[in-house]
Amino acid sequence: MCADLPMPPLRKKRVLVGMSGGVDSSVTAALLMESGYEVIGARMRVYNGPGDPALTYGCYGRDDSDDLKAAEDLARRLNIDFHIIDCTALYEEKVLGYFRDEYLAGRTPNPCIRCNQTVKFEALPLLAERQGLEFDFFATGHYARTEHSVEHGGPVLKRGSDLRKDQSYFLYRLSREQLGRTLFPLGEFTKEQVRAMAAERGFPVHNRPDSQDFYGGDYVALLNIPDRAGAIVDTSGRVLGRHQGFWRYTPGQRKGLGVPAAHPLYVLRVVPEENQVVVGPASEDSYDGCFIGGMNFFLPLPARGARLMARLRSAQRLREVIVGPETPDGLMRIDFAEPMSGLAPGQSLVMYQDDVVVGGGIIMR
Numbered sequence: 001m002c003a004d005l006p007m008p009p010l011r012k013k014r015v016l017v018g019m020s021g022g023v024d025s026s027v028t029a030a031l032l033m034e035s036g037y038e039v040i041g042a043r044m045r046v047y048n049g050p051g052d053p054a055l056t057y058g059c060y061g062r063d064d065s066d067d068l069k070a071a072e073d074l075a076r077r078l079n080i081d082f083h084i085i086d087c088t089a090l091y092e093e094k095v096l097g098y099f100r101d102e103y104l105a106g107r108t109p110n111p112c113i114r115c116n117q118t119v120k121f122e123a124l125p126l127l128a129e130r131q132g133l134e135f136d137f138f139a140t141g142h143y144a145r146t147e148h149s150v151e152h153g154g155p156v157l158k159r160g161s162d163l164r165k166d167q168s169y170f171l172y173r174l175s176r177e178q179l180g181r182t183l184f185p186l187g188e189f190t191k192e193q194v195r196a197m198a199a200e201r202g203f204p205v206h207n208r209p210d211s212q213d214f215y216g217g218d219y220v221a222l223l224n225i226p227d228r229a230g231a232i233v234d235t236s237g238r239v240l241g242r243h244q245g246f247w248r249y250t251p252g253q254r255k256g257l258g259v260p261a262a263h264p265l266y267v268l269r270v271v272p273e274e275n276q277v278v279v280g281p282a283s284e285d286s287y288d289g290c291f292i293g294g295m296n297f298f299l300p301l302p303a304r305g306a307r308l309m310a311r312l313r314s315a316q317r318l319r320e321v322i323v324g325p326e327t328p329d330g331l332m333r334i335d336f337a338e339p340m341s342g343l344a345p346g347q348s349l350v351m352y353q354d355d356v357v358v359g360g361g362i363i364m365r
Helices: 023-034 065-078 088-104 111-130 176-180 191-200
Strands: 014-018 038-045 081-086 137-139 144-149 154-159 230-233 239-243 266-271 276-280 287-297 307-311 319-326 332-340 348-353 356-363
Touching: 014 023, 014 111, 023 038, 023 065, 023 137, 023 191, 038 065, 038 111, 065 081, 081 111, 088 111, 111 137, 154 176, 319 348
Parallel strands: 014 038, 014 137, 038 081, 230 276
Antiparallel strands: 144 154, 154 356, 230 239, 266 276, 287 332, 287 356, 307 319, 307 348, 319 332, 348 356
8 A cells, every 4th residue: 555645535536657667657556556546557659760779778769669568568467558648749849859959058958857847747648638538646656755735735745765766856847736636656665665566566577677867878869960070178278179069068077078187177168159168177167056047946935045955966965055146137046055066057956955845946057
């Protein structure tokens, strides 16, 4: 049973479960059924090509026939309806279009956050409804939690209990409406517990490796633009080397620069209009704060001077930040209690108060 799930009334509530064919979504579907819900399985299709055999992981571009078969087999085992929802056109527009635009503007995108906001939690349920499927909730196998907050008058997003697998960072751009309709049955469990539950139920996917990233190849292939030679320079403008396109580099990058130096060099920034990559030592890759825009908050906008914990990358440990003033152009200044490195415009800064996601925004500068 799933203790934290809303208990269904006399009429069974219907849940649409996003089923990838992996262990997490499989256990999600099973736990919901065992908790008294009527479950409908749905898999979103984001790629219509033949599948690159060289790609062994990722959501896009590879042959996912094994995943599809695993999802179909589980649906038959659980005796639930299973549907494939074609999201390819929207994925191309909302995720890949954004991905290309951000890189060519000199920013570092996060396609998984974008996909969750615009495709997985928005387009997938909407297209399912348009196909005539009726359901009360949408559920996924994310390691995160939601709860209704009387204080804030609605649902709030919380970190998953397994802090090593917590995926709340990738969900911070959901709307409160989306959040209120979503169930995360795995939020209270560890990955090891989920694998054990899959094994206990005889699911063949119990030991399947986790999926990683949205694309398993060289992301430059997705940009579909020809090489363009440019300069790698230091902060004084001195040319240190050459490159074949600024979009191949991201702030904080150390490996693959091809520039000989007495000390390690890091990408500090890229300059699209000059096709230039600026590098420097670790001492120059240190920042006291940043400015975020495109903000989304589940809790009231934090007051100036508020001290919160934040994450600038999904796998980064939480770091203390201080909320600064808003700027005339609508950005919010965020100061760091300790200097941070590897800041990349385009990435997200997500803030937390204890286990609750306050909200966040996109690093603009």
